[in-house]
Amino acid sequence: MNDLSDREEQPERPVEVDGTAYLFKALGKIIKVLREAAGLQQKELAARVHVGEDLVSSIERGVRTPQPDFLENADRALGAGGVLRAAIPEVREALKRARTRHPDWFRKFAEAEAQSVALHYYGVQAIPGLLQTEAYARAVFSHRRPVLDEQTIEKRVADRLARQAILDRWPAPTFSFVLEQALLERPTGGRAVHSVQLGRLLEVGRRRTVHLQVMPMDREEHPSLDSSFTLLRPKGRNEVAYTETYGHANIITDPEQVRIYSERYGIIRAQALTPHESLTLIEKMLGEP
Template sequence: MADADRDERPDRPAEVDGTTHLFRALGKQIKVLREAAGLSQKELGAATHCGEALISAMERGVRTPQPDFLERADVLLDARGVLRAAVPDVREAQTKARTRHPEWYRNYAKLEAGAVELHDYSNQVVHGLLQTEDYARAIFSQRRPLLDEETIAIRVVDRMARQQLFERWPAPTCSFIVEEAALQRPIGGRTVHEAQLRQLLRVGRMRTVELQVMPTHREEHPNVDGVFTLLTAETRQQVAYTEVQGYPRLITDAEQVRLITARYGILRSQALNARESLALIEKMLGER
């Protein structure tokens, strides 16, 4: 559902457009200026209304520095217009990012970015909005047919950029149901797997996010038809998105959406509640 292996298909247009290099270079500039100013990532984050993790991700080139951040950081870091000068290039890169994917994905991405509600059920891997950088890279690296390194790098950047959804205010209401089996699969190896579980704990503790785990031992299951996402757009229209073996479908028919919504409600009632789910993840990490 527009994440793990479900968001870019073989019919995509060429993706090598320099965007990745721009963000990496800009991230290095931010880091040099920050260190020269004697600020930690946490201090810069507080001064620019960003989280420490976001500053770190921008410096590594895996998150897009927004124009308003560059404007504020230029003054705070005494960059003398260096960061501000990059704003037009960033805006152009963002436009390219919105248009380099197939039309079906652009439509979904636009809905996701502006959603007021997002509810998701995943059964194979962790949803893209919840993935760490390394987990996302492992997912893309294992795809068949194999992707080249440049494409992998661009897709990781795009995936991390989608997570800015959580930083919007007013924040969208988000809930995620993930199968326990998906959390047990150590994609990328033990270190990557542990970091991914910690990421789930971090996001799951947000006030605007509800994370639930569907236990493998459940004898009943209301949804054996695959993954799906329910989105409520800014217009307040609710739609559903599904994808099977690279065939995406955006469902707008009210009756079909109603049926999927009802199914999601049953899933939520059968899954562990949020507190129990976080406790299970902590247990997987050996913290309980």
């Protein structure tokens, strides 16, 4: 795992444009046409391929990546005659490219994340990338300073959404998220964007493979007030920690340092609301009964 410990602080290379985003948008439109031709609602297709309705909607809009298993199952469910299966090799290649098109300083983390069997995120400044909606991610990148050009923003958004494919992988990795309550209160992108983002947290947090917790603002003690961090366990390797500050990525492999972050995370989870309490809080914020 030593190859992950090299800190990369070089400037990002010029934007590299490829057809990945267009491929996913085109596939989404094809799936929608096939579904409507079959006389199915999104929730009916979702039931037939054993995924959530939100995933079908996101794939049809081109903002989530259709995994090979999804294309295989959807092809049968829609009677597509191999049309969707034919795209699987291109999708696999696109997913492989997605791991290498991130900024240089972020690339090693993205690769480790995609290979992990356990992922634990503690969020302080913003909702973690794996949980962000398209609009929330665009707001985050649009307000970054120095200002990014529109092409770079769109590429960053597409890359961030492509990372979320790991949420739909099977067998699923172990996921846990602890979010500071302040993140749920801050209306990043405006009230409408914020409301949809909270809905996304509910959708992901209700999955059997995910534990989502909120650290309430009234806690008097806190073991990690300095910054966000992530704990990853890539398949067949030791656990690593990851921190990021102003574009400077740091993947930590030293066992003692990783132990410290793991210990902090354990205490944070113990002090946070339970997953059920956390989802109830988010539901109340959305005005759900």
